[in-house]
Each structure stands twice: as structure tokens, then as C-alpha cells.
Amino acid sequence: MIRFDGVTKQFPDGTVAVDDLSLTAPTGKITVLVGPSGCGKTTSLRMVNRMIEPTRGSISLDGQDTGRMDQAELRRGIGYVIQHAGLFPHRTVLDNIGTVPRLLGWDRTKTRDRSRELLERVGLDPHLGDRYPAQLSGGQQQRVGVARALAADPPVMLMDEPFSAVDPIVRDQLQDEFLRLQDELGKTIVFVTHDIDEAIKLGDQVAVLRVGGVLAQVAEPSYLLAHPADDFVADFVGRDRGYRALQFQATPRLPLRSERTVVLGERPDSDAGWLLVVDDDRHPLGWVEPRRIGGRAVEDADLHRGGTVARADGTLRGALDAALSSPARRGVVV
Ligand code: ADP
Numbered sequence: 001m002i003r004f005d006g007v008t009k010q011f012p013d014g015t016v017a018v019d020d021l022s023l024t025a026p027t028g029k030i031t032v033l034v035g036p037s038g039c040g041k042t043t044s045l046r047m048v049n050r051m052i053e054p055t056r057g058s059i060s061l062d063g064q065d066t067g068r069m070d071q072a073e074l075r076r077g078i079g080y081v082i083q084h085a086g087l088f089p090h091r092t093v094l095d096n097i098g099t100v101p102r103l104l105g106w107d108r109t110k111t112r113d114r115s116r117e118l119l120e121r122v123g124l125d126p127h128l129g130d131r132y133p134a135q136l137s138g139g140q141q142q143r144v145g146v147a148r149a150l151a152a153d154p155p156v157m158l159m160d161e162p163f164s165a166v167d168p169i170v171r172d173q174l175q176d177e178f179l180r181l182q183d184e185l186g187k188t189i190v191f192v193t194h195d196i197d198e199a200i201k202l203g204d205q206v207a208v209l210r211v212g213g214v215l216a217q218v219a220e221p222s223y224l225l226a227h228p229a230d231d232f233v234a235d236f237v238g239r240d241r242g243y244r245a246l247q248f249q250a251t252p253r254l255p256l257r258s259e260r261t262v263v264l265g266e267r268p269d270s271d272a273g274w275l276l277v278v279d280d281d282r283h284p285l286g287w288v289e290p291r292r293i294g295g296r297a298v299e300d301a302d303l304h305r306g307g308t309v310a311r312a313d314g315t316l317r318g319a320l321d322a323a324l325s326s327p328a329r330r331g332v333v334v
């Protein structure tokens with residue numbers, strides 16, 4: 001696990017980018033740092049692999065202070081992906097992926113084989129290996145960036161807005177594939193984004209930062225939505241629940257095909273009851289307008305036939321509270 005302990009970063013010009021941050025990123029989980037531009041997300045991330053030295057406090061990996069690890073240990077142990085992939089323009093895709101293994105002194109054949117394996121792992125056609133970054137789309141470049149970060153199989157991955165620069169449809173695909181990959185690999189990930197929807201979709205836990213580098217709240221996504229700690233978090237996660245509902249409505253995982261957990265909620269800008277869908281970890285997946293499910297009307301009675309649908313008070317918060325407190329959450333087939 002990664003542990004930030006009272007970490008502060010003040011730059012020489014006096015800017016306090018991160019202020020007394022204490023946070024644990026659990027092993028094998030995705031911790032998302034989210035907050036508005038300038039709130040210290042990148043600075044926090046770069047202190048983990050010591051690209052930036054903290055002014056105060058310590059950061060440890062499984063109890064080992066990263067300030068005492070040498071460059072080779074940091075490279076081996078921590079993969080790093082940035083927004084514009086940061087690929088070397090004059091190196092082929094395969095050579096880019098092999099960057100860290102080369103620095104670590106792996107032999108050529110092993111580096112080559114590993115790079116090819118990763119190319120496929122991130123869903124890229126093997127023939128792209130000999131291309132240069134400029135000959136790839138933005139989404140493909142990001143995949144190469146992820147492959148490069150994974151090359152030496154580091155237990156920890158730092159990801160700084162890796163999907164922000166690609167268009168929304170590709171972003172959604174990359175997010176889905178990233179979640180699938182993470183299911184297989186189980187890395188300890190700190191993922192930075194300014195996009196609360198991305199944070200909620202990807203995070204096992206979400207840490208909300210405010211400008212000035214102060215941690216406002218850290219919680220599971222569903223808890224964050226249901227119980228924002230203060231007005232800042234409430235505004236940031238979307239006090240305007242109509243907005244949130246519309247965002248979720250656009251989630252392409254819907255409409256549902258299989259058995260899912262749902263709770264009844266009310267979309268604020270409509271009188272109709274809506275279904276809030278949550279996954280097995282109780283993360284909200286999206287909203288479905290009942291009458292659209294399966295092309296037929298879904299009555300309250302249908303909802304109760306499953307016997308496990310929680311009743312809500314008609315608000316998103318109520319729906320989430322109900323979802324979280326309901327002892328049996330599965331059972332409605334739509
Ligand atoms: P985020 O990634 O959340 O957008 P950053 O961590 O990049 O935020 O920056 C946090 C704050 O620190 C901002 O106010 C930024 O201007 C400032 N900052 C970042 N790097 C430096 C630097 N090298 N010198 C001075 N201020 C910096």
C-alpha cells in the first residue's frame with residue numbers, strides 16, 4: 001500500500017500545492033485523486049516517485065520510505081502514465097514500451113518479448129509495434145503509455161489524467177479496458193483526474209482535493225455521493241442531481257441485460273421515478289428510466305417482484321442510502 005503521512009509541498013515561490021496530506025492507497029485497489037485544476041493532484045502523484053520532493057511528511061510503499069529508495073527501485077516498483085502519453089517521438093512503439101526494462105538492464109530479447117506481449121495486453125494490434133507515436137491515434141498512444149508503464153511489472157501505477165485528452169467515446173472504452181486489465185493485474189493504483197464521473201466510475205476509493213492541496217474527503221464513490229462531507233464536496237460531486245442523472249444516463253453499459261441491483265430514485269428534473277443501478281460493490285452505475293427498460297413499462301409491482309428493491313425517499317441521496325442499507329440488494333431482472 002501507499003501511505004502519505006502529513007505530506008506538504010511548498011514550492012520555492014511560496015505556493016503551497018499540497019497541504020498536510022495523509023492518505024492510504026490500499027494494495028490492489030484504485031485510489032482516485034480528484035479535484036479542480038491546480039488543487040495539487042499532479043504534485044501529489046509526483047512526490048510518490050520522487051520526481052518532486054515533499055517539503056514535509058513522508059510517503060511509503062509497503063512501509064518503505066520512498067525517499068530512501070534509489071532510482072532503480074523506484075523505476076522497477078512504480079509505473080507512471082501521463083496525460084499525453086509522453087512517448088518518445090523518435091522511438092518506435094515497441095522501443096517506447098521497452099524503455100524501463102532497458103534502463104533496468106534487461107537483455108534485448110527479453111525486453112522485445114515483453115514489449116510485444118504488452119502491446120497485445122493493452123489491446124493493440126502487433127503490427128503497430130514498428131510505428132512511431134505520431135502515426136497513432138490519441139487513444140492508441142494512451143494504450144502505449146499504459147503498456148510502457150506496465151513493462152517492468154511494477155506493483156504500483158501512478159496515472160495522471162491518462163484519458164483526459166481523448167474524445168469521450170474512446171475515453172469510455174479506455175476506462176472499461178483499464179478496469180478489465182486491473183481485474184487481471186490487481187495493481188495498487190493512484191489515478192488522478194479532474195472529472196468526477198471518471199473518478200466515480202474507476203475508483204475503489206475517491207479522494208477529493210480542494211485548491212490549496214487540502215484533502216476534503218476520502219470515501220468509496222457511493223458513500224461520497226450519498227454523504228458529501230461539506231459544501232465543497234457536495235458541489236463538486238454534483239449537488240445538482242439532475243446533472244448527475246443525465247451524466248449517468250449516458251453510460252453505455254446501459255440498458256441492462258443481466259440481473260443488476262437497482263434502487264428507485266427520482267430524477268430531479270422529472271416527475272418520474274427512475275432506477276438507480278449499483279454494482280456489486282454498490283458503486284452507482286447509472287440511471288435507467290423505468291419505462292424504457294426492455295422496451296416495456298416497468299411498474300412498481302415489477303420492482304417489488306424481485307423482493308429486494310430498496311425504497312427511497314425520492315432523492316438521489318435517499319436512493320443511495322437505501323441501496324447501502326438494504327440487506328439484500330440483488331434480485332431484480334430487467
Ligand atoms: P493539479 O495537477 O491538481 O492541476 P498541480 O499539482 O499541477 O495541480 O499544481 C498545484 C499548485 O501548485 C498550482 O497552484 C500550481 O500552479 C502550483 N505549482 C505546480 N508546480 C509548481 C512549481 N514548480 N512551482 C511553483 N508552483 C507550482
Ligand code: MG
Binds near residue numbers: 041042043
Ligand atoms: Mg495535473
